Amino acid sequence: MTDTSTGEGRKYALTSDEEDGGFWGSAQEAEGFFTPLPDEEGTRRVRLAGCLPQGGLLKSVEHVGGRRALAGNAWLELLDGDGVTMGSYFVGEVTVVDVRPSTRGADLVDLTVTLWCRDALPGSEAVWDLVRTGRLDRTGMWHGLAPEDRLAWLSVALWSRGYRRRGMPDAPAGRVFTVDGRHIVDEDSFYCAIGEAVNGPGGYFGWNLSALDDCLFGGWGATTPFTLHWDHSAEARTRLAERLPGDGREVVLFDLLLEILGERGVSVVLR
Numbered sequence: 001m002t003d004t005s006t007g008e009g010r011k012y013a014l015t016s017d018e019e020d021g022g023f024w025g026s027a028q029e030a031e032g033f034f035t036p037l038p039d040e041e042g043t044r045r046v047r048l049a050g051c052l053p054q055g056g057l058l059k060s061v062e063h064v065g066g067r068r069a070l071a072g073n074a075w076l077e078l079l080d081g082d083g084v085t086m087g088s089y090f091v092g093e094v095t096v097v098d099v100r101p102s103t104r105g106a107d108l109v110d111l112t113v114t115l116w117c118r119d120a121l122p123g124s125e126a127v128w129d130l131v132r133t134g135r136l137d138r139t140g141m142w143h144g145l146a147p148e149d150r151l152a153w154l155s156v157a158l159w160s161r162g163y164r165r166r167g168m169p170d171a172p173a174g175r176v177f178t179v180d181g182r183h184i185v186d187e188d189s190f191y192c193a194i195g196e197a198v199n200g201p202g203g204y205f206g207w208n209l210s211a212l213d214d215c216l217f218g219g220w221g222a223t224t225p226f227t228l229h230w231d232h233s234a235e236a237r238t239r240l241a242e243r244l245p246g247d248g249r250e251v252v253l254f255d256l257l258l259e260i261l262g263e264r265g266v267s268v269v270l271r
């Protein structure tokens with residue numbers, strides 16, 4: 001993981017996606033980043049509070065209102081308390097639209113930019129804060145989330161996976177994992193449950209059917225063959241009743257999950 005050496009209080013850093021584009025600076029907050037503008041898919045207006053712009057971003061600051069205010073594409077990195085990157089999002093067409101002196105430091109500015117980002121889902125910021133502060137430390141923290149927030153939870157589980165599993169090998173073959181069907185109310189909650197079962201609180205083990213299948217080939221926390229105890233499976237079966245296309249036929253979601261797991265060497269014990 002990257003140590004951006006951004007100093008105390010910095011939660012975000014920007015790095016150009018160009019090979020020689022370099023470091024664009026850091027910010028204490030990125031207000032609005034997780035809130036797409038209405039009716040503009042993926043477009044966001046972001047206030048980089050307590051920002052220290054550098055490189056291409058600094059050059060764009062000097063041209064607000066003109067064509068050269070467009071800095072280009074970059075990676076927005078989320079930093080922990082030591083300035084180490086927890087995860088990152090690709091952001092496109094970063095354009096400086098306003099700059100003001102910041103009350104957060106003599107050398108800092110509050111920089112407003114427009115950009116687009118496909119992957120930063122509403123609701124994710126609170127989950128990133130749990131990761132940053134080490135408070136994502138117990139099972140079941142996703143149980144009470146609304147459906148849209150469960151998807152945000154899964155996205156952070158994916159983007160933070162490398163940071164949170166630094167140096168951790170996959171569990172060896174033959175392990176037994178357990179999921180509780182009482183909390184599996186839809187497809188996303190199944191992924192929350194199996195991610196937690198395999199990789200602990202906030203863990204990732206897929207967030208759609210294709211990703212689940214990929215995880216079963218190894219490198220994502222578990223080695224097949226393994227056993228999955230599915231407690232209260234009858235309750236989950238009644239909720240995972242959506243019919244989906246599969247190999248020229250319709251398959252109930254619950255049965256399709258069992259098929260995918262079984263084909264990849266997982267013995268599912270319904271209890």
